[in-house]
Amino acid sequence: MTREAPREEPGEGALEVTAPKKWAAGVPAVTHALRMGYDQMGVRRTALTLLRVNQKNGFDCPGCAWPESDHRHKAEFCENGAKAVAEEATVRRVTAEFFAAHPVSELAGRSDYWLGQQGRLTEPMYKPADSDIYVPVTWEYALGIVSRELKALRGPDEAAFYTSGRTSNEAAYLYQLLVRQLGTNNLPDCSNMCHESSGSALTETIGIGKGSVHLDDLHNSELIFVVGQNPGTNHPRMLSALEKAKRRGARVVAVNPLPEAGLLRFRNPQNARGVAGAGTPLADRFLQIRLGGDLALFQALSRLLLEAEDAAPGTVLDRDFIAAHTEGFEACANQLRRLDWDDVAEATGLLREDIEATARDAINAKSIVVCWAMGLTQHKHSVPTIREVVNFLLLRGNIGRPGAGVCPVRGHSNVQGDRTMGIHEKPAADFLDALREEFGFEPPRHHGFDAVETIRAMGAGQVKVFFAMGGNFVSAAPDTDATERALRGCRLTVQVSTKLNRSHAVCGREALILPTLGRTERDVGPNRVNRFVTVEDSMGMVHASRGGLPPASPHLLSEPAIVCRLAQSLFGPGGDVPWTVFEGDYDAVRDSIARVVPGFADFNTRVRRPGGFTLPHAPRDERRFPTRTGKANFTVNPLEVLRVPSGRLLLQTLRSHDQYNTTIYGLDDRYRGIHQGRRVVFVHPDDLAERGLTDGTVVDIVSEWQDGTERRAEAFRAVAYDTPRGCCAAYFPEANVLVPLDSVADASNTPTSKSVVVRLERSGPPSHEPETQPG
Numbered sequence: 001m002t003r004e005a006p007r008e009e010p011g012e013g014a015l016e017v018t019a020p021k022k023w024a025a026g027v028p029a030v031t032h033a034l035r036m037g038y039d040q041m042g043v044r045r046t047a048l049t050l051l052r053v054n055q056k057n058g059f060d061c062p063g064c065a066w067p068e069s070d071h072r073h074k075a076e077f078c079e080n081g082a083k084a085v086a087e088e089a090t091v092r093r094v095t096a097e098f099f100a101a102h103p104v105s106e107l108a109g110r111s112d113y114w115l116g117q118q119g120r121l122t123e124p125m126y127k128p129a130d131s132d133i134y135v136p137v138t139w140e141y142a143l144g145i146v147s148r149e150l151k152a153l154r155g156p157d158e159a160a161f162y163t164s165g166r167t168s169n170e171a172a173y174l175y176q177l178l179v180r181q182l183g184t185n186n187l188p189d190c191s192n193m194c195h196e197s198s199g200s201a202l203t204e205t206i207g208i209g210k211g212s213v214h215l216d217d218l219h220n221s222e223l224i225f226v227v228g229q230n231p232g233t234n235h236p237r238m239l240s241a242l243e244k245a246k247r248r249g250a251r252v253v254a255v256n257p258l259p260e261a262g263l264l265r266f267r268n269p270q271n272a273r274g275v276a277g278a279g280t281p282l283a284d285r286f287l288q289i290r291l292g293g294d295l296a297l298f299q300a301l302s303r304l305l306l307e308a309e310d311a312a313p314g315t316v317l318d319r320d321f322i323a324a325h326t327e328g329f330e331a332c333a334n335q336l337r338r339l340d341w342d343d344v345a346e347a348t349g350l351l352r353e354d355i356e357a358t359a360r361d362a363i364n365a366k367s368i369v370v371c372w373a374m375g376l377t378q379h380k381h382s383v384p385t386i387r388e389v390v391n392f393l394l395l396r397g398n399i400g401r402p403g404a405g406v407c408p409v410r411g412h413s414n415v416q417g418d419r420t421m422g423i424h425e426k427p428a429a430d431f432l433d434a435l436r437e438e439f440g441f442e443p444p445r446h447h448g449f450d451a452v453e454t455i456r457a458m459g460a461g462q463v464k465v466f467f468a469m470g471g472n473f474v475s476a477a478p479d480t481d482a483t484e485r486a487l488r489g490c491r492l493t494v495q496v497s498t499k500l501n502r503s504h505a506v507c508g509r510e511a512l513i514l515p516t517l518g519r520t521e522r523d524v525g526p527n528r529v530n531r532f533v534t535v536e537d538s539m540g541m542v543h544a545s546r547g548g549l550p551p552a553s554p555h556l557l558s559e560p561a562i563v564c565r566l567a568q569s570l571f572g573p574g575g576d577v578p579w580t581v582f583e584g585d586y587d588a589v590r591d592s593i594a595r596v597v598p599g600f601a602d603f604n605t606r607v608r609r610p611g612g613f614t615l616p617h618a619p620r621d622e623r624r625f626p627t628r629t630g631k632a633n634f635t636v637n638p639l640e641v642l643r644v645p646s647g648r649l650l651l652q653t654l655r656s657h658d659q660y661n662t663t664i665y666g667l668d669d670r671y672r673g674i675h676q677g678r679r680v681v682f683v684h685p686d687d688l689a690e691r692g693l694t695d696g697t698v699v700d701i702v703s704e705w706q707d708g709t710e711r712r713a714e715a716f717r718a719v720a721y722d723t724p725r726g727c728c729a730a731y732f733p734e735a736n737v738l739v740p741l742d743s744v745a746d747a748s749n750t751p752t753s754k755s756v757v758v759r760l761e762r763s764g765p766p767s768h769e770p771e772t773q774p775g
Contacts, residue, residue, distance in 0.1 A: 015717060028670075083658070094118050121513060139555075139557065143566050161468075163423050180432075186454065199748070218407065224252050227255040229373035255289050256289065263283045289350060295347070316395075325632055370406060379752055417535050426448070471662075489508070495511075522550060533546075540615040681718055681728055682723055682729040
């Protein structure tokens with residue numbers, strides 16, 4: 001059954017603000033998830049599909065990358081996972097008739113929410129250079145256009161190949177192989193805009209740019225920090241893990257500028273206590289930190305550990321671990337002892353007694369895990385901040401033992417696997433050597449463009465073809481106006497997608513939409529065999545994913561098939577890479593991965609075991625650190641205090657509850673009390689009063705960059721909210737326009753979407769009221 005999607009564009013006039021929630025999940029989460037499922041899929045399809053999510057014989061949730069335990073619940077999904085499945089398994093369809101009725105210029109004026117609600121794409125669509133309309137074409141014709149444009153370039157570096165985290169291991173491996181056979185390392189991906197800072201800091205300090213914990217480590221930890229992260233909205237299944245840890249005696253410290261309902265109290269809908277009872281309080285301590293203050297916080301905690309060791313030698317620091325497994329302790333300790341408490345207070349906005357109490361928690365805990373997400377990774381000093389987290393853990397030997405370690409919580413399903421498969425603009429020499437040995441061609445060795453560099457290169461006319469394997473680059477990227485200009489300047493843009501999004505409407509002179517299978521759908525290979533692909537979760541587990549639904553259209557191709565057919569069109573028959581074999585036989589792809597990618601030996605056998613297998617991690621498994629020194633590295637990180645000019649605020653962008661990354665499921669953020677709207681800015685009541693504004697005032701948010709340029713996001717409703725003084729928050733992608741393209745993290749080049757200097761101005765015509773805003 002096919003349904004028509006709503007054609008009305010929702011407005012902000014119905015926006016309603018209520019009190020924020022003090023708890024998360026419970027029966028309302030189940031109700032909202034099922035309601036969306038029924039609306040998008042119908043009752044029977046909802047039941048059949050949701051019962052296969054994250055099961056050992058089912059498909060991996062297309063939402064977040066949170067791992068599954070070996071013993072799984074029959075309903076192994078959360079509210080947002082159910083929404084992600086409903087969006088993909090919807091019975092709504094976007095056909096050629098839809099595109100005939102909706103020119104590109106019209107679609108460009110639609111919201112991300114409206115575009116996503118139209119349904120699944122059904123056949124390849126092409127927008128010629130002289131047209132405002134997408135028209136249907138065959139696969140052969142579409143891939144011929146891509147091949148023609150790539151061959152017409154003066155060199156392969158005039159093309160860029162983006163990847164989102166939804167891509168399977170097999171598709172990612174083939175994709176990077178095609179790009180490197182073409183001759184470029186221009187492989188920007190969503191990690192560049194999210195967790196690149198984590199990878200940079202962890203590679204330098206422990207030798208592997210991934211987390212070091214298993215799910216059981218979290219369950220058995222004595223102290224868990226949840227920093228710059230909102231698991232109640234972004235990774236709801238993490239709340240079950242925290243609940244389990246709490247029942248085993250763990251303490252939880254939440255560090256966040258905003259109070260998050262899921263960390264206050266969790267009502268687990270999978271047990272009676274969560275349905276009928278009060279649920280489980282999760283955070284024992286809430287440190288409401290100022291934006292960007294985490295570097296100062298962890299330096300202060302480490303200094304307090306040093307002082308406690310000085311007062312009682314041999315009782316606080318793990319001296320044996322430090323001596324045997326680390327480098328740089330003395331330099332780090334000397335720098336920490338010079339820390340200025342006034343700077344700490346200014347940077348964090350926290351009371352010294354609260355930091356000291358948290359340090360006592362750390363001293364009393366035998367095992368500590370620090371979890372974090374984009375609240376740490378999207379600041380100018382993100383990499384030093386994460387290095388400082390590692391310093392804090394190394395002092396007491398909390399890496400490489402049970403119940404302890406670093407836990408960067410990656411967002412999108414398989415975003416970590418993409419990097420493992422070689423999606424990286426700066427590939428390691430060993431990986432390129434292995435590709436050469438496997439396929440007989442010399443891969444390019446020069447570094448390619450990351451996401452920000454790709455936008456700059458497109459804007460400068462250096463990149464002329466942009467190919468995206470999944471995702472919504474326009475809405476994910478910073479500096480929306482600059483990103484849109486850059487894409488519109490390309491000769492050709494190509495989007496491999498399941499659903500309509502804004503990147504289809506903001507396109508090059510020529511544009512292609514290539515529709516692909518979703519996780520929920522059967523991928524039928526030769527002999528009518530239902531094939532599987534694989535993914536890697538946020539904790540290094542690799543497992544199979546096998547869809548069960550009929551494809552949304554007979555014209556869909558899998559992502560591996562799209563890559564293989566493009567390669568055959570581009571390189572012709574024959575050659576050292578068996579593209580035809582790879583398209584028909586995913587086992588052959590996995591055999592090649594096993595020979596090229598470390599940790600994947602005997603891939604086909606191990607991934608067929610229920611639950612898959614765990615990739616090796618030397619720091620966790622052996623306390624061996626493959627760094628430049630051969631040990632875990634303490635680092636020296638000068639404290640940076642974000643000092644905002646008078647009258648200005650520091651803005652962070654964030655997700656609403658009805659959202660995952662750039663996909664907008666609905667217009668509510670019920671945990672924060674926002675209903676039927678998204679253009680809101682959360683501001684402390686005293687900061688509003690200081691500017692002559694009140695709750696409900698409609699304002700423009702204006703960002704100010706050091707080069708004197710300004711960016712404006714118009715008509716946001718100010719919401720009085722419990723934020724630290726001097727800080728505010730607004731949803732992305734609506735607020736991405738405010739993030740300057742050149743405002744990036746040191747070392748990782750990640751956009752600084754969590755620390756944007758802004759001022760608030762009343763919307764509408766100039767007022768004759770006296771100016772009350774300072775500065």
